[in-house]
Amino acid sequence: MYLIRRHLFAFSITVFLFLPAIAGAQTWEDLTPVQQKALAPLSKEWDTLQTLQKERLINMAKRYPQLNAVQKQRLHNRLEKWSKLTPEQRNRAREKFQAFSKTPLAKREQVKQMVRQQEAEKLNTPATEPALADTP
DSSP, X not given: OHHHXXXXXXXXXXXXXXXXXXXXXXXXXXXXXXXXXXXXXXXXXXXXXXXXXXXXXXXXXXXXXXXXXXXXXXXXXXXXXXXXXXXXXXXXXHHHHHHHHHSOHHHHHHHHXXXXXXXXXXXXXXXXXXXXXXXX
């Protein structure tokens, strides 16, 4: 029991000592240039994000240099869309993601295929232009 308490105490001290360093690295200016490039779509709202969100995004940005150009563009597009969502929309998206990840793999694949088909149909369907009013 003594040994467990001792390790727990040592761990607590370590976390306590490094918390200022972790917290200090959370501002946009403290990010590395690579991290800033990877997370650029979130630059305006970075300082309003929660610490856990920032940490997850920073971890994601570590993989950014290994991505090809298409993957980098996809990441930026997704971050751009995410940055435009309201907090309620973000919460709904998180809930949907969690529910989706709990569904069986076969069902997930069916849903993914259905979404792909719907997106392809949207791309193939010509957009209807509004009729112009007759003007003399």
